C-alpha cells in the first residue's frame with residue numbers, strides 16, 4: 412500500500428493519464444478519502460485546462476495553402492545551386508590547401524572547361540533529381556504541375572465570375588456545361604470568346 | 618488518397634515512385650508542424666520558413682528512411698532540431714542550454730498583477746499570462762510539456778524526438794506541471810486569470 416506522500420509523486424501521471432491500471436486504481440481509491448490529494452489533483456487539472464485554452468492557436472488558412480508548392484520551389488532552387496557550387500568550392504579548396512600554383516593553373520584550365528561540360532549536363536537534366544526513381548517527378552516538374560492546377564483554378568474562377576455576375580443565375584447551367592467542356596484546358600490556350608462569352612471587352616470583364 | 622493509410626505505407630509508396638504520397642504527407646502534417654514551430658519561434662514568417670525547411674529535409678532524406686521509429690516522430694525531431702538551431706542563431710547572447718537548468722523567474726507577471734487588483738484582465742491578456750508561464754519553464758520542460766499537451770505525443774515518442782530517456786521525459790513533465798501550478802495557482806485563487 413502506497414502512502415499519501417508516495418502517491419503525490421504520481422499526481423501528474425494520474426491527470427495526464429499515464430498510469431497503469433493497478434496504480435490508477437490505487438490513486439482513485441486514495442482520492443476518495445484524502446482531501447489534500449483531491450485539492451492537489453484539482454489544481455493540476457486546472458493547470459492543464461488553462462494552458463490548453465491559452466495554447467490553442469488558429470492559423471489563417473491562406474498561410475498554409477501553398478506550402479506544398481513552396482517546398483517544391485525550394486527544392487528546385489537548392490538543387491540547381493548546390494551541384495555547381497559544391498564542385499567549384501572543392502576545386503578552390505584544393506588550390507588553397509596545396510598552395511601550389513602549377514596545380515592552380517591546371518585547375519583554372521579545368522574550371523574553364525567546366526562551364527561547357529556543365530551546360531551540356533544541366534541542359535540534359537534541367538535540375539538534379541534528388542531521388543533516383545524514374546517515376547518520381549523532379550521538384551521542377553512538380554512546381555509546373557502545381558502551376559497548371561493553379562491556372563485551371565483561376566480559369567474556373569474567371570468563368571464563374573463572368574457568368575454569375577449580376578446574379579445571372581439563369582446562366583448557371585450554361586456555365587456548368589462550359590466548365591465541363593473546358594476541362595483539361597489551360598488558361599493560355601483558352602480562346603478569348605470563351606472567357607468573354609457575352610461580348611465583354613477583356614478589360615471590362617474579369 | 619485514403620486518409621486512413623498509415624504514414625509509413627505512404628513513405629514506402631513514395632520510395633517506390635509515388636510522388637502523390639509525399640504531397641499527402643505534407644497535407645497531413647503541415648498544420649501540426651507549423652503550429653509546433655509557431656509555438657516555438659512565435660513568429661509566423663519564421664514558422665513558415667522553418668516548416669518549409671522541415672519538408673525539404675524530409676524530401677531529401679526520405680529515400681533512405683527506414684521505419685525504425687514512427688514517421689511523425691522523425692518529423693517532429695527534425696522540426697525540434699531546426700527550432701533549436703533557429704533560437705541559437707537568433708540570439709547568440711543567450712545561452713540556449715539543453716541541460717535542465719532552471720531559468721530565472723526574475724520578473725514574475727503574477728506580482729505585477731497582484732499589485733493592481735482593480736485591473737480587469739481581458740481574455741487576450743489572460744492567455745498571455747498563461748503562455749508566459751509556459752515560456753518560463755526550462756527548455757526541456759517546455760519542450761516536453763508542449764509536445765505532450767499540445768501535439769499529443771506519447772512519452773516514448775517525446776523521448777525519441779528530444780533524444781533523451783523516457784524516464785527523463787517523465788521527470789521533465791512532472792517538474793513542468795509542478796512549476797506551472799506554483800506560478801498559476803495564486804493567480805486563479807485571486808481570480809486574476
Ligand SMILES: [Zn+2]
Nearest residue numbers: 415445447448
Ligand atoms: Zn493523499
